[in-house]
Amino acid sequence: MDSSLAQKLVELHSLKTVGEFKAQLQGMADLMGFGRIFYVGAKLLPNEHPGPGSFAEIPLILCDYPSDWVRHYQTNELARIDPVIADSNATRLPFAWNVRDYLKREVSDPQRRLLGDSIDVGVDKGLSIPIYGAGGDYGLITFVSAGSEGDFMSLDPTVLQDCTLVANHFHLTLRSKLGTEFLVQEELKLTGREIEVMKWVAAGKTQDEIADILAVSMHTVKFHIYNAHNKLNVFSTPHAIAKLVYLGVLEPGGITGNKTHRMV
Template sequence: MTIEVDTFEFVERCKTHRSTDALLGDLLHTASKVGFEHLIVSGVPAGNEALVPLVELNGWPDGWFQRYVERRYADVDGVCRYSRTAINPFYWQDVPGRLSATASSRLVANEATDFGLMSGYVVPSYSRRHWQALVSFASPEKQLRLSRRQQTAVNLMSMMTIRCVENLRHPEVLEIVLSPREQEVLTWAAMDKTADEIADILRISTATVRKHLQNIRRTYGVSSTLGAVAVAMHRAHIAP
């Protein structure tokens, strides 16, 4: 069976999955045919935003994911940091040296090999829920490289997976609309104004500003105001 057929059948099956576990298992099985054994589907943390609430599908080895979260490796991992601005898919080993060659990033990469994560491939993607989303695949091969057709197939499967997981887990994001006041508050927050400063500008109480920001974070499903700003700008809910 060719990779084109595998991809077409995966896309068709996505329409029938009714759980994220089924979707994850299907993607893992299909991706294994080109050499990947683990993967994660997640939003990309903005600033100091926590990683766990952003993870949509977790196919990482248990011990590695726990370590990655507990030691806040997302803050120093060159792959994760590069994913914040990357537009096109990339291999882990192709992350620019300014990010991958730091002592902290090398430590993360070296520890990942203890869990069989030797090389990988990342597909960044637009997300209705996150300001930036990705699918990161990992292989036990030291220098896995995909053919052009395999890359195209993996890219397509990744984008389809993100759409499907959003439909399964977050159908409500299609209906997200900020109130005019929330848009005002978040616009000023995007300009780095404090809650006290926003209160003075809008002539409302600081407590009201903080309540609006709390509601906005809850609406977007993010843990920080910075994350909310990033999502809102990405979806054009507020002007950049």
Template sequence: MSRRSLDQTLEITRSIDRARSPADIAEALLFTGARFGFERVLAGTMPAPGSTRSQQLAHVLLADWPDEWARRYFSHGYLFADPAIRRVRAVGGPFLWSELELDCAEDAAARRVMNEAGEFGLRAGFTVPLAMLDGAVAGFSLAGERVELPPAMRGALTLIGSYAVARCVQLASPVDAARRRPPRLSPRETEALQWAAEGRTEGEIAEAMGISEHGVDKHMRVARRKLGTRNRTHAVAEAIRLGLVR
């Protein structure tokens, strides 16, 4: 790693260390990753095979994925067909998604997941498998439409990903959660999150709640702000983890 890369890595790890919410971490990561074409980030521990949608979402630590893609991904059980997740479970080294071509060529379900991800601007990515101290396995991914990652930066992003996941785990720990206290959500904000946790679209949530889609968006925006998250998927994950919805 060059001196410049080291300085950049130390700078972002300091930003992550100062983060007080997952949204802060995502912002720091994407600010750094933008120079390589990364526009999205996702991190989480691996749920057990056969886990329900809510159980899968509870394992999400960091999410800045397109909401519609995340809804489809978890509703259709794509996590168990995703070739990147299979690589993560094997806990090998970090990899570019372009290295999954052989896996996709031999597996129609895996190919479908990656092709559909591309429809949402997630055509290229870099994933870091991580073995946790408690025996759990986690994955950290950065993605975008077009990515150019110099080989020399793979090590730096691996270190940054490890640090980001560790900080997310720390923020989600019972001690830290108790210190931060769960936010007070209104009944309508909680209801909107509950429907979202069940995989409903904005239109379906609006119909169930008897309000407009604009009203749903307003409730979700306030809930995201209170939970310290950047999008619907991560708001639902945080709400499940804090016991605010099931």
């Protein structure tokens, strides 16, 4: 390992903020010849694989992709159809990818547009390294190639080794320094009334019964449940309840528990 890269690994232990960690990861990627970085870290729900709705806490994402591309990607929820993400989540080994390889396969029209757009913005080939730890701890670091296609395909084994070491050390140090609940300026953002509605749902009450208990319309109850689903990034009420219990917002019995947000 290059001495400059080794020094940056040592410096990780003196960092205190998310911004400092992001800058350090960018610096290490640059030393290894990569152009951009993407990192996601969180705790997975029990027995879940990485993906939408699988996180037990708000994920921390560090990314220096073009802002317009990130906005487009998030607004259209393209992670749900991205074949590179699907393949990265299906392995526990470092995964080298090139979107041009996917264009040679049978993919859907939306996927083909996504892959073409990825090439246009320069997020077209890279190395993704998944990290799995105890208690559902999960991280994924992607180094996006800055060179030509030929340069990337001849990725040196020493670079692969350095990337793997950097990814694991970065994730573990960040988690230990900032805690398992990342210090980012976000909250779960469920309102007190949304928590109250979900409490009664967890207690087995119907929407009609909840409307009577809270003296509101059934439309209002449905509205609060819908908002809770969106904020929790889940697709069913049982999943929402399970996630709230796991997060400590609700007790297993459903009635007690008074947390209205999760500090992150």
